[in-house]
Amino acid sequence: MSLMQIIIFSSGIMLGLGIVFGIGLGYFAKIFRVQENPLIDEILEILPGANCGACGFSGCRSLAEGITSGKASIETCRVGGEETVKNLAKLLGVGTDNISYEKYIAIPLCKGGKSLAMKNATVKGVKTCKIANNLKLSEKICTYGCLGYGDCVLVCPFNAIKMNDEGLPEIDPSLCTGCGLCVKECPREVIEIFSYKEKVLAICKNSEKGSAVRNACRVGCITCYVCEKKCPKNAIKMVNNLPVIDIEKCDLCGICINVCPTKTLSLIKALSAKENGKK
Amino acid sequence: MSELQSLMNIFISAAFAQNFVFIRFLALCSFVGMTTSMENAIGMGGAVTFVTVMASILSYVVYQFILVPLHLEYLQTIVFILTIAVFVQLVEIYLKKAVPSLYKAMGIYLPLIATNCMILAVALLNVTENYNLLEATVFSFGASIGYVLALVILAGIRERLKYVQIPSILKGYPIIFFIAAFIAVAFMGLQGIAR
Amino acid sequence: MKNSIDILKLGLTLGLVCLIAGFALSATYSITKDKITEQQRKALVQAQKEIFPDATEFKKIEISETKVGSATLKELYECLNESEKLLGYIATASTPGYGGNIIFVLGVNSDFSVKGVKVTEQTETPGLGANIAKSQFLEQFNGKTLNDEFVVKKDVKPVTSATISSRSITNGIKEILNFTSKNVKEASK
Amino acid sequence: MRNLINIFKNGIIKENPVLIIMLGLCSILAVSTSVVNALGMTLAFSFVLIGSELTISLIRKSIPKTLRVPIFIVVIGSFTTIMSLLLQAFLPDLNKALGIFIPLVVVNCIIIGRVEAFASKRSVIESLFDALGMSVGYGIVIVSIGAIREILGNGTILGYQVFGPNYNPALFFILPPGAFLVIGIEIAIINKILAKPKKVKQEG
Numbered sequence: 112m113s114l115m116q117i118i119i120f121s122s123g124i125m126l127g128l129g130i131v132f133g134i135g136l137g138y139f140a141k142i143f144r145v146q147e148n149p150l151i152d153e154i155l156e157i158l159p160g161a162n163c164g165a166c167g168f169s170g171c172r173s174l175a176e177g178i179t180s181g182k183a184s185i186e187t188c189r190v191g192g193e194e195t196v197k198n199l200a201k202l203l204g205v206g207t208d209n210i211s212y213e214k215y216i217a218i219p220l221c222k223g224g225k226s227l228a229m230k231n232a233t234v235k236g237v238k239t240c241k242i243a244n245n246l247k248l249s250e251k252i253c254t255y256g257c258l259g260y261g262d263c264v265l266v267c268p269f270n271a272i273k274m275n276d277e278g279l280p281e282i283d284p285s286l287c288t289g290c291g292l293c294v295k296e297c298p299r300e301v302i303e304i305f306s307y308k309e310k311v312l313a314i315c316k317n318s319e320k321g322s323a324v325r326n327a328c329r330v331g332c333i334t335c336y337v338c339e340k341k342c343p344k345n346a347i348k349m350v351n352n353l354p355v356i357d358i359e360k361c362d363l364c365g366i367c368i369n370v371c372p373t374k375t376l377s378l379i380k381a382l383s384a385k386e387n388g389k390k
Numbered sequence: 391m392s393e394l395q396s397l398m399n400i401f402i403s404a405a406f407a408q409n410f411v412f413i414r415f416l417a418l419c420s421f422v423g424m425t426t427s428m429e430n431a432i433g434m435g436g437a438v439t440f441v442t443v444m445a446s447i448l449s450y451v452v453y454q455f456i457l458v459p460l461h462l463e464y465l466q467t468i469v470f471i472l473t474i475a476v477f478v479q480l481v482e483i484y485l486k487k488a489v490p491s492l493y494k495a496m497g498i499y500l501p502l503i504a505t506n507c508m509i510l511a512v513a514l515l516n517v518t519e520n521y522n523l524l525e526a527t528v529f530s531f532g533a534s535i536g537y538v539l540a541l542v543i544l545a546g547i548r549e550r551l552k553y554v555q556i557p558s559i560l561k562g563y564p565i566i567f568f569i570a571a572f573i574a575v576a577f578m579g580l581q582g583i584a585r
Numbered sequence: 586m587k588n589s590i591d592i593l594k595l596g597l598t599l600g601l602v603c604l605i606a607g608f609a610l611s612a613t614y615s616i617t618k619d620k621i622t623e624q625q626r627k628a629l630v631q632a633q634k635e636i637f638p639d640a641t642e643f644k645k646i647e648i649s650e651t652k653v654g655s656a657t658l659k660e661l662y663e664c665l666n667e668s669e670k671l672l673g674y675i676a677t678a679s680t681p682g683y684g685g686n687i688i689f690v691l692g693v694n695s696d697f698s699v700k701g702v703k704v705t706e707q708t709e710t711p712g713l714g715a716n717i718a719k720s721q722f723l724e725q726f727n728g729k730t731l732n733d734e735f736v737v738k739k740d741v742k743p744v745t746s747a748t749i750s751s752r753s754i755t756n757g758i759k760e761i762l763n764f765t766s767k768n769v770k771e772a773s774k
Numbered sequence: 775m776r777n778l779i780n781i782f783k784n785g786i787i788k789e790n791p792v793l794i795i796m797l798g799l800c801s802i803l804a805v806s807t808s809v810v811n812a813l814g815m816t817l818a819f820s821f822v823l824i825g826s827e828l829t830i831s832l833i834r835k836s837i838p839k840t841l842r843v844p845i846f847i848v849v850i851g852s853f854t855t856i857m858s859l860l861l862q863a864f865l866p867d868l869n870k871a872l873g874i875f876i877p878l879v880v881v882n883c884i885i886i887g888r889v890e891a892f893a894s895k896r897s898v899i900e901s902l903f904d905a906l907g908m909s910v911g912y913g914i915v916i917v918s919i920g921a922i923r924e925i926l927g928n929g930t931i932l933g934y935q936v937f938g939p940n941y942n943p944a945l946f947f948i949l950p951p952g953a954f955l956v957i958g959i960e961i962a963i964i965n966k967i968l969a970k971p972k973k974v975k976q977e978g
Binding site: 134 | 596598601602604
């Protein structure tokens, strides 16, 4: 069998098989076409496709099926944000005015960057938050704060999180959809989901007494009760050594922010990506 | 008569002595994944049995009547896997239309049946052992019975795992592999029964 | 009508991809074809050389692959030295072992006693059955003739804890030796 | 560039194809009886994986939906056959050692999984880095299992005696049940390192 013959025969057979199978598949697909609601695929195109499960369905496809069968309303998908709700409304011809649309974002509650938190070790070896947290390999004294190895950055399907040079995650509110994947990923649960309305928040998770916090971090909350006393509307209550601000009572006067000795309290609206983490 | 005896020999060695999952390490991906519940295992086992037997006949025919006359045996791997993949896709389209409940239960594992190592291995072994058509069918049937047996055993044990204390480090897949190790020891004992 | 064009398009795309694949495969195959056959020959020639070091020429006897009892004879060669004198025969055969088929090369002297045995391929249990391929086990067959019993534990010392493998290789050699001596007599008459 | 390195690192630890996603077990358990076999298998595996991921991501735009699986299979199949022909021609003893598992690389669940999940959506360079990451991830696991099984089961490493001549090896590890045990232990270790401890929910 000369080489030419081998090449011709092999290519010929493969071509023949390919065509036969291609036509067979096409024909089979046509006869057994399942009358699936084409709307599901259209909705699937609009949905962000992150399959994050924040809407309670097991993935975008089952959410799309839920929406077509009326089990879910069009703004169940928080992740998609305004733009998805608008497109879905346009597709399904539903009015969007009566839908109260509220945006949620994730906010890291730690200001203890490299220059602010005290260190008692330098770490070599595998740099992921899970491993560091599990094997207690963290440079900072504070065991509540952000480890800074960026597990949340990797998990975010919308690339909304970047590590700043302080070694703290910065979440871009325009990209973040509040899907909550980073919250699950962070081993110390430093990141939490808040509605993106203007409010004051304590950017610290360290629930220990003042002295322990003072030698762990320059910007941690040292439970000095100043904000609770000074607040004209007494909207602030100390719970577990951390201030909790009642949104209804608080009129964003900002006194507590200025009076706080370690500047732990911050105004959410002003909390754009750049400002987070700086003193 | 020795004809029937050699067929039985092939069947027993494929199903028990040379079990495809425990001794030859084939089709472990679906073995680990599909044994979470008994009906999953049986559903998957049934589909794989059907596909293996049909695929081994199909590949035998393609091999004997196309590849051998033209001395293109080296194409066997790609031609076999292509016929198997297309055949599985046809089954998938048919199942989606005729039996949607089974189709939903299979989920991701249906396209993975096409890449199930066992089906291709059966087709290739039919060639290396140069079985005739009847022997090839018995061999593929024996192999899939061995596979279903392995699935059912593990599914049974895994369902009972819920009520048992497992050390936290072994939760999830490690304990399954330990169980598989012990079952494999049992199957190794069977190795001598069929030549 | 539109549908059938779509189907045809599908057929052509898959056909095109397969054509390219087929072309690439056949190109590689033609490059490696003779190299592979040469490798296969080399393994066989090397085994034959070891059994009959002084034979220079191996003449293939035209014999089709025949089933001999449980073993199957694959090929039979006559071994001649420079002066065309018949030294003996070389048979490649396979016998079903414990884990799968065992393929071996049997050297037979002109007086039909065993010149040497080499196992070229086997899938016995590693560490146990696999030891039948080792020379300490195989050398005990050298010099045996047809009137030896070839029975394990009697005149053949088995490999420890691998009786099935030892027994299958032993009776494989016995059957092939028996077959060669019978058939070659007719062939050489 | 950082994103590419991330994809590469991803394949090794975070999404290690074998220990985390639990794919490709068939070839790992069967072939890892010795380090040489394991290395040979990794070589064959990475050749096919890199080749397929690059080709698929090159032509990913023009693959019709119904033909997705057959085209993937033809591409992977041709790379596997090319690899097996080259092995038969140039590395015959490795080919004999790996035996039936060379053609079975085409149905290796990792390759099909990565091609479908990654290469058919991402650009060529990203697929290349992903393929490299996955091959290294696969290689580490199979060589580590191969080493353990060879040292314990055979008393040798890369062929050299480790425990002196009269060490009678624990054959258990060369036989199939040993393989299951070794991979079970390895997954348990990885679980322990990567697992997130269940923290008590902080109030307030």
